[in-house]
Amino acid sequence: MRIDILTLFPEFFASPLSCGLLGKAAEKGIVNIATLNIRDFSSDGYVDDAPFGGGSGMVMEIEPVYKAARSVMKENSKVIILSPSGERFCQKTALELSASEHLILICGRYEGIDARTSSVLGAREISIGDFILSGGEAAALSLIEAVARVLPGFLGNPESLKEESFNDGDLEYPHYTRPADFMGYKVPEVLLSGNHGLIKKYRESQKRKVKL
Numbered sequence: 001m002r003i004d005i006l007t008l009f010p011e012f013f014a015s016p017l018s019c020g021l022l023g024k025a026a027e028k029g030i031v032n033i034a035t036l037n038i039r040d041f042s043s044d045g046y047v048d049d050a051p052f053g054g055g056s057g058m059v060m061e062i063e064p065v066y067k068a069a070r071s072v073m074k075e076n077s078k079v080i081i082l083s084p085s086g087e088r089f090c091q092k093t094a095l096e097l098s099a100s101e102h103l104i105l106i107c108g109r110y111e112g113i114d115a116r117t118s119s120v121l122g123a124r125e126i127s128i129g130d131f132i133l134s135g136g137e138a139a140a141l142s143l144i145e146a147v148a149r150v151l152p153g154f155l156g157n158p159e160s161l162k163e164e165s166f167n168d169g170d171l172e173y174p175h176y177t178r179p180a181d182f183m184g185y186k187v188p189e190v191l192l193s194g195n196h197g198l199i200k201k202y203r204e205s206q207k208r209k210v211k212l
Contacts, residue, residue, distance in 0.1 A: 001100065001151060003033045004072045005140055006065065007107040008047065010035035012137045021155070022148060030153050033144065034072075041067040048110050057111035062120065065113055069104055069121050077102045079123040081113060082136030082143070086125030093126070094146040105143065107136030170207040 005013060016022065017033055025031045039047050041064040048058040069079060078100050087093075097103060106113065106123065118125055128139045148154055176187040190202045 001031050001098070001103070001148075003031060003103045003105065003144060005033065005035045005105045005107065005137075005144075006038050006068045007035060007135075007137055007140075008038055008109055009107075009135070009137060010037050013141070016141055017144075022145060025148055025151070025154050028153060030151055031148050036068050036072065038064050038068045041065075041071070051111065055111075059111050060108055060113040062114035062117050065106060065117055066120060069106065072104060073121075074102055076100075077104050079104045079106065079121045080143070081106045081108065081118055081123045081125045082128070082139040083108060083112065083125040084127050084130070084132060086127040089126050089128045089143060089146070091146070094143070095150055097143075097147045098150045103147070105136075105140045107140050109135040173203040173206040 007013070013033075013035055017026065022031070022033075026033060038060075039045065042061075043063075046061070047064050048060050051057070051059045073079070078097070080097075080103060082105065106117070117123065126139075126143065128142050133139060176191060180187045180192060188202065190198050193199070
């Protein structure tokens with residue numbers, strides 16, 4: 001999978017994309033991620049202007065965003081604008097997007113991107129929650145990790161995906177490790193019993209339904 005990130009701050013992604021499992025996935029060629037600076041596609045160096053109709057703040061201009069997207073867009077590309085007004089991102093969406101060959105993620109700033117951009121580019125608007133960030137970069141990172149981790153080869157043990165939260169409509173059961181007793185807080189006895197049948201039954205009972 002290839003992912004192109006359109007942003008005013010490419011440096012935002014340098015560390016997160018080069019470490020941990022994402023960094024390893026890039027080294028293995030499982031995912032190929034690149035950043036483009038939207039400012040490089042501006043004819044005068046400016047990427048924002050005052051909103052029509054008045055109001056506070058500035059709005060990102062459509063032209064440099066459009067040019068940046070078109071520079072990497074292919075027939076199989078899916079364009080996504082990270083926006084608080086978009087559809088709510090969830091595990092189901094991550095699984096859906098993981099089947100894509102090419103994602104283009106557009107990170108807005110200021111008061112957002114000119115509203116015509118999604119129509120012109122045929123973009124899908126996605127939100128990671130009902131709260132406001134300074135820009136779409138942090139949201140893009142969340143989407144990238146959620147999508148990448150379900151790609152074949154991303155996790156060392158693919159069986160881990162089957163028991164993760166949200167995959168079957170439940171939240172995953174609680175996990176414990178050593179020591180078995182910490183300041184009087186003990187691991188449930190059943191997990192120390194060695195009886196795999198009882199352990200499986202206990203874990204199923206500890207799952208919590210996802211609150212939608």
